[in-house]
Amino acid sequence: MSAVMADEHHEEHPKGITRWLFTTNHKDIGTLYLFLALIMFFIGGFMALIIRAELFQPGLQVVEPQFFNSMTTMHALIMIFGVVMPAFTGLANWLIPMMVGATDMALPRMNNWSFWILPFAFTMLISTLLMDGGGPAGGWTLYPPLSLQTGTALPFVIFSIHLMGLSSIMGSINVIATILNMRAPGMTLMKMPLFVWTWLITAYLLIATMPVLAGAVTMLLTDKFFGTSFFNAAGGGDPVLFQHIFWFFGHPEVYVLILPAFGVISQIIPTFARKPLFGYSSMVYATASIAFLSFIVWAHHMFTVGMPLAGEMFFMFTTMLIAVPTGVKVFNWVATMWRGSMTFETPMLFAIGFIMMFTIGGFSGLMMAITPVDFQYHDTYFIVAHFHYVLVPGAIFSIIAAVYYWLPKWTGHMYNEKLGKLHFWLSTIFVNLTFFPMHFIGLAGMPRRIPDYSLQFVEFNQIATIGAFGFGFAQLLFLYIVLQTVRGGQKATDQVWEGAHGLEWTLASPPPYHSFTTPPEVK
Numbered sequence: 164m165s166a167v168m169a170d171e172h173h174e175e176h177p178k179g180i181t182r183w184l185f186t187t188n189h190k191d192i193g194t195l196y197l198f199l200a201l202i203m204f205f206i207g208g209f210m211a212l213i214i215r216a217e218l219f220q221p222g223l224q225v226v227e228p229q230f231f232n233s234m235t236t237m238h239a240l241i242m243i244f245g246v247v248m249p250a251f252t253g254l255a256n257w258l259i260p261m262m263v264g265a266t267d268m269a270l271p272r273m274n275n276w277s278f279w280i281l282p283f284a285f286t287m288l289i290s291t292l293l294m295d296g297g298g299p300a301g302g303w304t305l306y307p308p309l310s311l312q313t314g315t316a317l318p319f320v321i322f323s324i325h326l327m328g329l330s331s332i333m334g335s336i337n338v339i340a341t342i343l344n345m346r347a348p349g350m351t352l353m354k355m356p357l358f359v360w361t362w363l364i365t366a367y368l369l370i371a372t373m374p375v376l377a378g379a380v381t382m383l384l385t386d387k388f389f390g391t392s393f394f395n396a397a398g399g400g401d402p403v404l405f406q407h408i409f410w411f412f413g414h415p416e417v418y419v420l421i422l423p424a425f426g427v428i429s430q431i432i433p434t435f436a437r438k439p440l441f442g443y444s445s446m447v448y449a450t451a452s453i454a455f456l457s458f459i460v461w462a463h464h465m466f467t468v469g470m471p472l473a474g475e476m477f478f479m480f481t482t483m484l485i486a487v488p489t490g491v492k493v494f495n496w497v498a499t500m501w502r503g504s505m506t507f508e509t510p511m512l513f514a515i516g517f518i519m520m521f522t523i524g525g526f527s528g529l530m531m532a533i534t535p536v537d538f539q540y541h542d543t544y545f546i547v548a549h550f551h552y553v554l555v556p557g558a559i560f561s562i563i564a565a566v567y568y569w570l571p572k573w574t575g576h577m578y579n580e581k582l583g584k585l586h587f588w589l590s591t592i593f594v595n596l597t598f599f600p601m602h603f604i605g606l607a608g609m610p611r612r613i614p615d616y617s618l619q620f621v622e623f624n625q626i627a628t629i630g631a632f633g634f635g636f637a638q639l640l641f642l643y644i645v646l647q648t649v650r651g652g653q654k655a656t657d658q659v660w661e662g663a664h665g666l667e668w669t670l671a672s673p674p675p676y677h678s679f680t681t682p683p684e685v686k
């Protein structure tokens with residue numbers, strides 16, 4: 164028996180590259196996802212800097228318009244599918260089994276496959292930039308008829324989207340199977356940490372919507388190459404149909420990008436406030452409400468296509484309703500901090516930054532929900548300002564907060580707190596310098612996705628470009644801090660954050676008395 168086990172032991176721990184290629188270990192796969200996200204963050208960020216360099220002054224000086232459009236398209240696809248989603252999936256792999264008391268994910272081999280599809284998908288996507296006619300240039304939303312003008316690149320872009328979708332669906336099946344089947348005895352659903360809850364709901368959103376995106380892009384493919392007319396008015400089709408299908412995927416997708424962030428913030432705030440999370444069950448119900456509502460708001464992205472008035476009103480009111488559960492969450496985070504004995508280490512700073520700046524993005528979203536005024540904002544930089552506030556100091560800040568929070572757990576080493584705080588302040592100052600002026604130029608009428616602009620927009624564009632380069636360089640500091648911590652440094656203690664109880668990393672939410680049938684030993 165012991166000889167057989169030793170043999171298996173030897174076989175299950177290959178060294179070098181084969182360890183990473185064939186791994187079925189949830190921690191290894193989590194690390195792979197997080198490193199992929201980090202690499203793609205710098206590639207997608209570099210593309211953003213090309214965009215901002217071109218927009219530093221009016222006229223065309225850095226890139227050709229077609230390449231500029233490719234950059235806006237690719238920057239979005241890479242940041243959404245290559246950074247935020249893989250980073251959250253990496254966190255899910257690392258944390259969900261530990262948080263529910265499982266030995267690994269439910270389907271470890273499929274877990275390996277889910278990850279290894281992605282490097283191929285992104286290599287193919289990026290390679291389209293070198294193809295005849297250049298990369299895709301119709302925006303990440305791929306609206307026809309413009310997207311159908313893309314030359315050789317189109318089928319490759321569509322295939323890479325199919326692969327990303329496949330990876331997301333397999334990842335989601337794994338998350339759901341793990342949470343529903345592998346919980347330790349006593350870990351009932353309403354005792355699960357909030358990060359687990361938010362990911363469970365996110366996984367259902369992904370399974371419901373990724374096939375819809377796959378259908379939409381497949382119809383584009385057949386319109387282009389097989390003579391169908393789904394979106395071609397001349398053949399009896401309707402280009403607006405694409406927008407309906409795309410946003411039926413697209414709006415739940417934006418919650419895929421933010422619900423796990425809500426989970427991360429709900430873990431971090433209680434630890435550094437040294438108080439149990441306020442309103443645990445209302446957090447769960449708010450997350451579920453947001454997920455439900457996300458399916459009936461999609462046409463707020465297309466108020467200007469000429470829908471019947473009743474439709475416009477329906478989508479206006481359902482969109483506004485989402486502010487209610489979101490407000491519950493922000494209230495609960497603030498109430499958790501209320502009279503807590505707070506400290507402000509780097510993860511907490513990023514979490515508080517998240518709450519404040521995500522809320523700015525939430526409120527500008529509410530402004531855009533008002534149908535009549537959206538006619539003014541539509542396709543302007545106001546929209547760009549809005550979604551960058553929810554995605555950069557929102558989703559990205561939550562990921563950075565999570566990395567600082569769990570890095571000592573993952574590596575056994577403590578990161579450099581001074582540099583972490585510097586990283587926070589540089590990021591916060593520059594992110595606002597980049598995106599706040601976009602509200603003003605948007606309201607003044609500057610259209611998005613255009614490489615040139617008229618003279619009255621110069622000053623705010625220059626501020627935004629300076630901010631973007633500052634933010635970009637500040638992330639090199641993040642890279643340095645992470646690599647330094649991975650390589651070594653001061654040993655982490657078992658209670659890095661001096662939290663209220665001994666299981667702070669995994670169980671800061673829900674409150675400890677809520678987490679176990681018998682309360683954990685308090686140190």
Ligand code: CU1
Binds near residue numbers: 414417460461
């Ligand atoms: Cu939306």
